Amino acid sequence: MVNMEDLTDQHFDILKEIGNIGAGNAATALSAMVNKKIDMKVPAIKVVGFNELMEEVGGPEEEIVSVFLRIEGQAPGSMFFVLSPNEAESLAQQVIGDTNFRLHDHASNEFGLSAIQEVGNILSGSYLSALSDFTSITMQPSVPNVTIDMAAAILMQGLVEVSQESDYAIVIDTTIEEEGTSAGATKGHFFLLPDPGSFSQIFQAIGV
Amino acid sequence: MTLTTTSIVKVGIADMQLATSPAILKTAGLGSCVGVVVYDLARKIAGLAHIMLPDSTASSKPPTNLYKYADTSIDQLVKTLLKQGAEKKALEAKLAGGAQMFSFRSSNQMLRIGDRNVEAVIAKLQQYQIPIRLKMSVVIKGVRFFFISKQAYWR
Numbered sequence: 001m002v003n004m005e006d007l008t009d010q011h012f013d014i015l016k017e018i019g020n021i022g023a024g025n026a027a028t029a030l031s032a033m034v035n036k037k038i039d040m041k042v043p044a045i046k047v048v049g050f051n052e053l054m055e056e057v058g059g060p061e062e063e064i065v066s067v068f069l070r071i072e073g074q075a076p077g078s079m080f081f082v083l084s085p086n087e088a089e090s091l092a093q094q095v096i097g098d099t100n101f102r103l104h105d106h107a108s109n110e111f112g113l114s115a116i117q118e119v120g121n122i123l124s125g126s127y128l129s130a131l132s133d134f135t136s137i138t139m140q141p142s143v144p145n146v147t148i149d150m151a152a153a154i155l156m157q158g159l160v161e162v163s164q165e166s167d168y169a170i171v172i173d174t175t176i177e178e179e180g181t182s183a184g185a186t187k188g189h190f191f192l193l194p195d196p197g198s199f200s201q202i203f204q205a206i207g208v
Numbered sequence: 209m210t211l212t213t214t215s216i217v218k219v220g221i222a223d224m225q226l227a228t229s230p231a232i233l234k235t236a237g238l239g240s241c242v243g244v245v246v247y248d249l250a251r252k253i254a255g256l257a258h259i260m261l262p263d264s265t266a267s268s269k270p271p272t273n274l275y276k277y278a279d280t281s282i283d284q285l286v287k288t289l290l291k292q293g294a295e296k297k298a299l300e301a302k303l304a305g306g307a308q309m310f311s312f313r314s315s316n317q318m319l320r321i322g323d324r325n326v327e328a329v330i331a332k333l334q335q336y337q338i339p340i341r342l343k344m345s346v347v348i349k350g351v352r353f354f355f356i357s358k359q360a361y362w363r
Contacts, residue, residue, distance in 0.1 A: 050221040050260075060221070060237040068310060145310040152221060152237020156260065157309045160240065160321050163260050167222070167273050 007170075012045050014206055015172055019043025021134050022127035023174035023190050029126040030176060030188075033119065034094050037179040046171045050163065053155060053171060057082055057189065060152035065103070067120025068158065070142040071128065075198035075205075078158030079128065079141070080191040081120040085148065087187055092116050103148065117146035127190060135205040161195040169193055217256075219243075222276040224257040224285055226292060238305030240322035242278070242329050246285050246301045246338060248294035255289050257281045261321070262328035278328035286336055301333050302342040 023040050031038040046056070054060040065088035067081040083091065089103045092112035101112040121144040132139045147154050162169045172192040194202065217227045219235040227233050229252035235243050238258070247254035257275060264277035274280040290296060306326035326343075333340055 051223075054221070054237070147309065149239070149309070150237040152241075153239030153307070153309060156221065156237070156239050156241055157321075160261070163222070163276060164267055165269065167276070 010208060011203060014203065014208060015045045015170070016043050018131055018134070018202070019045070019172040019174040019190070019192065022131045022172075022192070023176055025126040025130035026123040026190065027176045029122055030119070033122070034091070034178075039177050039179050041175040041177070043172060043174040046173055047168055048171060049168055050156070050159060053159070053169060054152050056171075056173065057151045057155070058084075060150060062151045063148065064151045064154060065116065065146070065148050066154045067117055067124065067144045067146050068154065069121070069124055069144045072140045072142065073138040075135075075137050075139065075194060075201040076161070077192065077194035077198050078161070079124050079193070080155065080158060080189070081124055082189040082191060083116075083187075088116055088148075091119060091188075095119060113146055117144050120144050120146065123188075124190075127192075135202060137201060137205050155191070158191070158193050162193060165196045170199070219256045219258050221258055222260050222273050224255060224275045224281060224288075226253065226255040226288060228253045239307050239309045240305070240325060242303055242305040242322075242325045244282065244285070244301060244303040244329050244333075246282075246289060246299055246333075248289065248298040249300070250298055251294055253289060253292055253294050255285045257285050259325060259329065262324045278325060278332055282329065282332040282336070286338075296336075299336070299338045300341050301338050303329055303340065304343075 020043055023043065027038040027040045057064055063085055065083045065085055069079050071077045071079055085103050089101065092103070092115050093099050093101045095115045096112055101109065103109060103112070124141060124144065128139045128141055159169055174190045175187060177187040216232045216234050217225050219225045219233060221241065225233060233245065233254060233256040235256060235258045242259045243256060244259065245254055245256045259278050259281050260276050262278050264271045264280045271277060271280055274284050286299070289299065303326070306322040308320060308322050330340065
């Protein structure tokens with residue numbers, strides 16, 4: 001268990017680099033999928049309280065679309081790929097080639113939701129395999145779950161492990177975005193939330 | 209703790225607030241978390257807790273935030289209500305939340321945290337002999353939980 005107070009600038013730089021490598025790889029994968037240029041923002045490492053994390057995605061009541069997977073192996077944790085409903089809808093339309101897809105049309109949205117789940121799975125998979133290569137830590141992602149719900153309801157599930165020991169979580173937050181800021185441009189957040197015990201594993205693997 | 213008597217009182221995650229009529233207690237985005245309101249109708253006083261985890265003793269360290277766990281949170285809730293003039297015999301409770309947000313085939317206990325939270329809250333309320341007037345467990349959907357003097361509702 002690494003105490004938050006003991007983390008140095010060097011530790012934060014390493015976590016930033018993890019976000020960089022992971023999301024960079026995921027951005028390349030997304031770019032190949034939608035055949036568009038994808039930009040990546042500089043990762044932010046945040047030490048946040050539970051209520052603060054919700055504000056990152058627009059507040060606890062904000063509706064979000066998330067692909068969630070648990071990471072098992074030497075350094076367990078939770079991984080979220082978060083989109084706003086509009087972004088998810090536009091992403092699904094591009095991937096399945098159907099501009100009539102509507103996220104909230106429960107009668108016929110199954111195919112599009114499945115596409116979002118698969119995109120989240122591929123992107124998270126690229127993120128984690130890059131991270132796994134970098135650290136030589138084995139990481140096995142679980143089957144992804146796609147959920148449309150309030151931010152607090154979704155994100156708290158990823159915080160359960162962390163909350164057992166701490167009132168804060170270390171979040172590696174990276175944003176990828178379609179080039180240009182036209183309406184309907186895809187912009188997604190990756191939240192990587194290592195379990196409390198995983199930080200020492202990660203730092204040890206890198207030799208800090 | 210000061211009592212709020214007007215407007216909407218927001219309860220955060222791992223948080224607890226008290227209010228008197230006609231204030232509205234509100235907490236949002238209950239997934240696996242449980243929202244529990246304990247109230248004294250005659251004296252028009254209520255407290256709402258947003259609970260994340262079932263058991264404070266499962267942690268290796270003493271709890272830093274008592275409102276995070278079912279056991280310590282309900283202890284605080286009842287204690288504070290009585291201190292603010294509520295009558296022990298008049299207390300009643302309503303609860304919402306405790307969803308299973310994701311379906312994994314994992315045996316990991318953490319993934320059925322919703323069920324365990326509900327079980328822990330019910331056990332703790334029974335220990336205080338507080339009757340549960342309403343229980344709403346959503347299976348896979350997050351809820352908002354409101355409590356206005358005489359009724360609890362969600363959307």
